[in-house]
Amino acid sequence: MGADKYRRFLATGEWLFREGDPGDTAFVIENGLLEICREQGGERERIAQLGPGDLLGEMSLIDRLPRSASAFARLPTRLRVLTPQHLNEKLADADPLLRLLLKMILQRYRVATDTGGKPSPEEQKQDREAVIKRIELEHELEQALEREEFVLYFQPIVNLGSFSTAGFEALVRWVSPARGFVPPGEFIPVIEESHLIHSVGKWILREGCMALRRLASVDTAHGDAIFVNVNLSGKQLATPDIFGEIKSAIDDSGINPSQLKLEITESLLMNNLDSATELLDRCRELGVQVALDDFGTGYSSLGYLRRLPINTIKVDRSFVAPVTEDAGSGKILRAISALGHSLGMNLVAEGIETHEQALALGELGFEYGQGYLFSKAVPEDKARELLALDWPWSFERRRTDKSA
Numbered sequence: 001m002g003a004d005k006y007r008r009f010l011a012t013g014e015w016l017f018r019e020g021d022p023g024d025t026a027f028v029i030e031n032g033l034l035e036i037c038r039e040q041g042g043e044r045e046r047i048a049q050l051g052p053g054d055l056l057g058e059m060s061l062i063d064r065l066p067r068s069a070s071a072f073a074r075l076p077t078r079l080r081v082l083t084p085q086h087l088n089e090k091l092a093d094a095d096p097l098l099r100l101l102l103k104m105i106l107q108r109y110r111v112a113t114d115t116g117g118k119p120s121p122e123e124q125k126q127d128r129e130a131v132i133k134r135i136e137l138e139h140e141l142e143q144a145l146e147r148e149e150f151v152l153y154f155q156p157i158v159n160l161g162s163f164s165t166a167g168f169e170a171l172v173r174w175v176s177p178a179r180g181f182v183p184p185g186e187f188i189p190v191i192e193e194s195h196l197i198h199s200v201g202k203w204i205l206r207e208g209c210m211a212l213r214r215l216a217s218v219d220t221a222h223g224d225a226i227f228v229n230v231n232l233s234g235k236q237l238a239t240p241d242i243f244g245e246i247k248s249a250i251d252d253s254g255i256n257p258s259q260l261k262l263e264i265t266e267s268l269l270m271n272n273l274d275s276a277t278e279l280l281d282r283c284r285e286l287g288v289q290v291a292l293d294d295f296g297t298g299y300s301s302l303g304y305l306r307r308l309p310i311n312t313i314k315v316d317r318s319f320v321a322p323v324t325e326d327a328g329s330g331k332i333l334r335a336i337s338a339l340g341h342s343l344g345m346n347l348v349a350e351g352i353e354t355h356e357q358a359l360a361l362g363e364l365g366f367e368y369g370q371g372y373l374f375s376k377a378v379p380e381d382k383a384r385e386l387l388a389l390d391w392p393w394s395f396e397r398r399r400t401d402k403s404a
């Protein structure tokens with residue numbers, strides 16, 4: 001999809017739309033000048049002139065009625081095109097309260113202008129209930145932090161050569177007295193959409209570092225230094241002093257920064273390339289490592305990786321799962337692994353569930369694997385036990401036997 005789908009260029013005198021044209025797009029003027037007018041009996045009556053930053057045609061996004069006036073360019077003009085899909089996507093991303101508010105304003109407008117689409121009382125009730133549930137959940141999450149109901153669990157990241165525990169990914173859990181054990185998929189998105197991500201994200205960073213400090217003191221069976229991966233969310237990246245928070249979490253816990261690895265998703269990185277690159281560069285100066293999470297689900301473009309201070313690529317489960325059944329995915333994984341290595345990175349395969357997958361990925365050159373085959377995320381004391389064991393996994397040691 002070309003970027004120009006969302007751009008229009010008009011030469012001087014060119015019409016953008018005429019009165020009566022069907023239309024369901026709005027426009028923001030990036031530069032240039034437009035005249036809005038009505039045409040009657042060959043006469044043109046100017047209604048307005050619009051310049052950079054002005055919005056026009058927005059009503060058609062809502063009611064999709066024919067254009068009520070005409071618009072043409074007074075100067076060469078560049079426009080950004082806003083489609084109904086745009087609006088819906090933006091609304092879907094918006095804070096639920098804002099979404100409800102906008103929906104209600106639009107509904108009132110529709111009633112007032114009789115353009116139909118009035119929701120049924122049942123729909124209105126459902127909307128309201130959804131918002132109330134959401135507000136309650138946000139409130140409970142706010143209290144959860146104060147009441148120390150969040151805990152970090154640790155999923156082992158396993159060396160696919162020796163099948164020993166090389167490190168862990170810290171994954172947050174909410175142990176709620178009212179709701180029980182709540183998986184992160186149900187509350188992380190809520191936290192991310194609210195202001196809570198700043199305080200919860202800070203807690204996760206600090207707690208992750210403290211746990212690393214404790215786990216790093218275990219005498220591991222393999223004797224090597226371990227690492228702990230901590231996830232960074234999009235809103236956290238946008239926290240004004242995120243670097244300061246990372247630095248003080250490291251200083252206050254007294255960890256060796258090189259044992260901390262920050263996970264940031266591919267799509268998040270691509271959507272905030274400049275700010276994220278700056279942050280990651282500063283982290284590298286501190287000695288902190290960086291892992292690119294959920295690789296393959298976003299832009300899948302390895303070209304830009306070259307410029308970024310990334311130590312580890314975590315290839316998403318959706319690429320890993322078919323590896324033993326489909327030769328094509330093996331080829332893709334081999335290419336990713338070769339390219340990653342040529343850039344000096346190491347690779348983790350996420351979501352390994354079978355012994356065959358673990359062996360196949362080891363053979364494709366992946367250094368590490370993570371998945372239910374080895375272990376789900378476990379509490380910290382269990383993580384310590386895993387580190388102290390030479391061979392914690394229930395399956396036999398086929399690969400090492402073979403390579404021995």
Ligand code: C2E
Nearest residue numbers: 170171172184185188204231232233351352353370371372
């Ligand atoms: P993620 O960062 O991609 O984390 C990996 C998720 O995959 C974890 O789910 C993990 O339990 C799950 N998983 C691991 N191995 C397997 C496997 O073999 N098969 C399958 N089907 N799943 C596997 P979890 O813990 O439910 O976390 C879900 C997501 O929630 C995470 O995805 C991450 O996006 C978010 N999350 C969790 N903890 C944190 C956190 O501390 N901070 C932030 N920002 N996000 C977090």
Ligand code: CA
Nearest residue numbers: 169231263293
């Ligand atoms: Ca992750």
Ligand code: CA
Nearest residue numbers: 293294314350
């Ligand atoms: Ca992941």
